[in-house]
Amino acid sequence: MTAKPARGRPRAYDPEEALAAALGEFRRRGYTATSLDHLSDATKMARPSLYAAFGNKLEIYRKAVRQYSEQTAERRQRALFEEPSLDKGLEDYFGAIIDAYFSREGEPLGCPVLSVISGEAAADPVIGAELAAAIGRSDGLLQRRMAQAVEAGEIAADADVRGLAAMLAALQHSLALRARAGTPRPELQAIARAHVALALRAAGAARPN
Amino acid sequence: MTAKPARGRPRAYDPEEALAAALGEFRRRGYTATSLDHLSDATKMARPSLYAAFGNKLEIYRKAVRQYSEQTAERRQRALFEEPSLDKGLEDYFGAIIDAYFSREGEPLGCPVLSVISGEAAADPVIGAELAAAIGRSDGLLQRRMAQAVEAGEIAADADVRGLAAMLAALQHSLALRARAGTPRPELQAIARAHVALALRAAGAARPN
């Protein structure tokens, strides 16, 4: 990956680290409240270097989120689609989400999208679309999983697939928000467990366990 | 109410209108992205007048939210606690919430608290506390209602009161977020209906209808 001798002056930063540091700033401060000076400090890159490397503020944010998504998506999707037990799969899915909602230092930062650009989404159509897309992706995943569950007989044949998916998506939205408000991790985990259990019961799960 | 001859120069603005206009700006733009100039324009008050009347930016926001809350709380609480049918009560409760999440002109602005200060909550402890308090208030209301429902035999005696309340709160959080992403009203209403129906089914409602 990093095997590129290149030609000119070697860059003094690691793009991946820089984007991670930038995302940290966005998550802590929120989108608008994060200035280019903040990003410059956090990445240890001068502002012109930031521009040359990633583009303007919005582009920096998008690239940082994309990297985060790619890094965390696999575990979530595997939990959802490769775990045989629906119950355990959902618990792992939300467990992965909760893990991602905390920084390495344990700060409850919530979701880099839902929690960070919600404030700006109504005024800026580009950001609004970004938010809508993120929500739509989760909805899609959960709908697919619930449809599978119906086919596999894991839940009632006449279960409301879309309603159940929306109800589980709501848990994700709620976790993002509660993390943002400082709710400690064990409490989030308890909330997720209870929510999943109730959802499965409402779905007429084959084995209410 | 407005019967106060006062002494000095009469104020040229109506405080209630001004706060409503200020809240509109906050809701549209988000907290940080709303500048005092925006507020000054929207309220038609010069910046020093804003300061004299309401205080600094955060105080303006708080007073505007307080007014909004007082104006919308009654309908919500009546739906929740005075409607005999639990099912209908919850539907009306979330119906009132959805109504409040749209501006008079029909823009889906979401919640003036959840959708607006989520981004700032992690960095600013005062705002974080504000967000946590708002979440806690809804949790409390829903817990009380679900506890009543158990006592009245409207739902199963061994129902998970806290879990159900959190699950319904999650619907509120999700509605706020989806509104922010531009989801049209009928879709929000459908989501709310399905969510409530599933929650009641999970609660072992006496009459699943």
Next chain:
DNA sequence: TTAATTTTTTGCGAAGTGGTACAAAATGAC
């Protein structure tokens, strides 16, 4: 009229905003 009181208006200031131009520095290719 005059004085007291309250609000509005004008204008300022120091700091921060996103974004960029341009020269200096560090490398590989020749």
Next chain:
DNA sequence: GTCATTTTGTACCACTTCGCAAAAAATTAA
């Protein structure tokens, strides 16, 4: 070495940010 190339660092731009001081205006009380 010398050149082409790429990144870095310094400095700057025009604009906006929040906040306030001080004067002007509009009213009631005496």
